[in-house]
Amino acid sequence: SAVISQKPSRDICQRGTSLTIQCQVDSQVTMMFWYRQQPGQSLTLIATANQGSEATYESGFVIDKFPISRPNLTFSTLTVSNMSPEDSSIYLCSAQGPNTEAFFGQGTRLTVV
Amino acid sequence: GNSVTQMEGPVTLSEEAFLTINCTYTATGYPSLFWYVQYPGEGLQLLLKATKADDKGSNKGFEATYRKETTSFHLEKGSVQVSDSAVYFCALSDLSTGGGNKLTFGTGTQLKVEL
Numbered sequence: 001s002a003v004i005s006q007k008p009s010r011d012i013c014q015r016g017t018s019l020t021i022q023c024q025v026d027s028q029v030t031m032m033f034w035y036r037q038q039p040g041q042s043l044t045l046i047a048t049a050n051q052g053s054e055a056t057y058e059s060g061f062v063i064d065k066f067p068i069s070r071p072n073l074t075f076s077t078l079t080v081s082n083m084s085p086e087d088s089s090i091y092l093c094s095a096q097g098p099n100t101e102a103f104f105g106q107g108t109r110l111t112v113v
Numbered sequence: 114g115n116s117v118t119q120m121e122g123p124v125t126l127s128e129e130a131f132l133t134i135n136c137t138y139t140a141t142g143y144p145s146l147f148w149y150v151q152y153p154g155e156g157l158q159l160l161l162k163a164t165k166a167d168d169k170g171s172n173k174g175f176e177a178t179y180r181k182e183t184t185s186f187h188l189e190k191g192s193v194q195v196s197d198s199a200v201y202f203c204a205l206s207d208l209s210t211g212g213g214n215k216l217t218f219g220t221g222t223q224l225k226v227e228l
Contacts, residue, residue: 004156031214042202042220043157092156096214101147102206106156 002027006093006105013083013112020079021108023093028073030098034066037090037107046091049076083112115140119203119219126193126226134188134222136177136203144205146170146179146186147216151200160188160201193226200224 055068161170166181203219
């Protein structure tokens with residue numbers, strides 16, 4: 001099955017700064033997603049990363065706070081902008097091929113201090 | 114909208130005990146149902162799935178049956194091992210309502226298996 005490499009695996013950041021998380025898939029996929037998993041909670045979809053166009057954001061998430069890029073079929077980035085302690089979470093990249101189920105990266109554990 | 118409700122954890126069992134983790138769902142269309150597992154320090158992995166009513170998904174000794182009449186997809190295993198200790202997530206995707214392949218997750222149930 002396909003493999004997702006997500007970087008960094010963890011980071012500790014100062015409030016007010018931004019962090020960009022990278023997601024690389026080892027094969028071409030049709031869809032890529034970004035999820036957030038807050039401490040003790042389930043996964044919440046942030047957005048669908050669309051190749052070559054603006055991401056599609058879920059309710060409660062906006063592009064200014066979580067800009068997303070997807071320049072090709074195998075790579076996407078999520079930026080968490082102007083961070084506050086409330087952004088401390090695990091951020092997960094997910095991908096899906098035309099005939100496969102969704103698979104996930106190992107996640108980025110972000111702590112904002 | 115779609116939603117998934119899971120039994121709360123943590124669940125602590127002795128090795129070789131029987132496991133049930135309850136999951137019920139609400140969906141406006143005809144969803145596919147999944148169980149994902151997250152081992153300590155790792156990402157989510159698909160454990161099993163079912164795409165239509167009465168389908169049974171199975172993998173690694175785990176089973177779950179898609180029950181449309183009770184809108185449930187309970188996870189079961191007859192004899193758990195210490196290596197099954199993980200967090201288990203029930204999820205659905207509903208292509209029929211234009212939701213695409215987006216997954217809606219339950220809150221997760223932590224399982225701890227002791228010797």
